[in-house]
Amino acid sequence: MSEVNTVKSAGTMKNIAGKKFRGHLVAGETDAAFYEKGNDTPLVQWNYTRLHRMDNIRRGGTSSQVTVILKDDSRYIFELDHGLKVYNYMDQHWTDKPVTPRTRGDELHRLAELRGEKIQVPKKHMITRRHPNRSIAGDIGIYLLLIIIGAAMAFPLVFQVGASLKPLDEFFRFPPPVWPQHPTTDNFSDLFVTMGQSWVPFSRYLVNTVFITVAGTFGHLVIASMAAFVLAKYQFPGGKTFFAVVTTCLMFSGYVTGIPNYLIMSKLGMIDTYWALILPAFAAPIGLFLMKQFMEGLPTALIEAATIDGASTFGVFWHIVMPNVKPAWLTMIIFSVQSLWNTSAATVIYSEAKKTLVYALGQIQAGGIARTGQVAAAQVIITAVPIIIFILSQSRILETMASSGIKD
């Protein structure tokens, strides 16, 4: 008999990973457990946060014969006797994929699997099976619309990149080409020359922006996560009210609070220091909001088990909760980087040596017609950084945003 594993010791799942167990899966209202044959102590226990996803188990699978395959420490596959598979990931995302054969290919695949033959993995289809209640005309319409609008959305950005690669004479050709005939990187090298000649060196602006972005994002991540953690997982007087206020404050962005903010910062002596940008970024409402919504999806048993084991609240937060909400981190980082990277901070910072990159590039923009190419190059640089970060982290961000939303 292998040892009992509960969610609290998810790390030890590695010991039984990859092995098959026959037994019963018993799903209750709020929790479920897997029992091996002839053993009263559950082999694995879960606490469900998304019960509606468990319908399939409760409907067809309660107490039935189950094979549980532990893929690794975070992924389980249950195979129910009547051919239903339930997949679990990270104790919170339950999906189901009925394996009842639908096509001839599926059937052959399944037969081969039953015989224990090694089968070739079929090529992944580029376009998945259509939903039964979708009309072909509608599908074509949607594809056409998306292509046309998508092209229109992308056009200005493509135009921007094109402009940054144009030699000066092509800016004054009629009709103006969208994409340059003789692409050149002169604009970029000119930009660096211009920036190098400015009173404050280019690297200084870059260092300022990177410092503000990194410091602001890090502090925001820690401070907002701590607040989100207690708001999501503990009941205490004032918590709900506080969150409602934060939600309302999502609406008051930018300039509206700009004036009094300026007054308060000048009282605190923060004007013309980096703090004027970093400290408000720590308290950005959207980060707290997303983090709280995501943390609510974490199983409470995880926290309770750790508390019983004697972990302090901070220990639970740092060692249990934070490692489990990595997608939410990434989303927070993206939003924070986006807003900090794009600040020009012209209203709260006066010294040239403390200005940000966006501000400096804005100055080049004021340089007129002769600098058209450099302006375009500068713009491409500013735009590219957040877009690349977004592309790299897209799937994780969508995972977090799935739990966004205001319950009214």
Added chain:
Amino acid sequence: MQSQSFASRYLTMRREKMQHGWQLAKRNKVCYLFLAPYAILFFTFFILPIATSIYYSFTYYNILEPARFIGFQNYINLVLQDEVFLTAIKNTFVIAVITGPVGYILSFLFAWFINELPKWLRAIAVVVFYAPSIAANAYTVFSIIFRGDAYGWFNAILMEFGLIEAPKLWLLDPNYMMTILIIVILWMSMGTGFLSFVAGFQGIDRSMFEAGYVDGVRNRWQELYHITLPSMKPMLLFGAVMSITSAFNVSDVPRALCGYPSTDYAARTVVTHLFDYGFSRFEMGYASAIATILFLVMILCKKAIAGLLGRVGT
């Protein structure tokens, strides 16, 4: 006699409730410790500014002299004497009414359409639609596209096809400014709300669609109304809040594209006006009054939309 006992019973109940709350607070005191850093900063940079702004809106305050209380004078001046403010209100209203709902509906529709795509195509589509709002300054490219001379791309295209004789000053002529602003703002409207919709669609339990199909949902529109919309209410409200915020806070785009100040104030919005008084003329009291009016309008809008969304899918 009876009423007194009711009152005393009520008071006892209140006291017990308070005591219970106090005990709960004491037991969870570490929670307040966790909340404190955020709460202090949030109070300093969000709550306090809003409160100060509301206070200054009843004063004359130019930063140099101490604030002088003048009652409702700022509000009266705004409405009765400031013609530019009325232009700003009109413009903001036009922009908000068009780009708010249209941008909101478009983000929802495109998120829905994108959700029908296979996974690899979906990833590309999300980037294409979301990219314009990632980089806050991306709209400056429109100053090249709509440039006033013949080297501006839009002018050149129209002249090539013989639709116009001479180049037009798209960004300086009050007749065209608003249209172009609206186009640019719509281009940027697939923001955080859009992202939340895309993710929301993927979070819907797929067995619900299968159940719907069995129950007689015959096409995608029925599915949208009866299954998808009701399960996305929280995201819909979040998206609405985001879209109200961006629709009412338009200010960077007109300042960058149409100049500051724009010709005849034709592209002035409430926030541009606020920026003018707050950061160019340093009439903080007056600017605060503008800000306060904007707060109230946005809160009312959010309440109205929350009410509307309450009825969806019933």
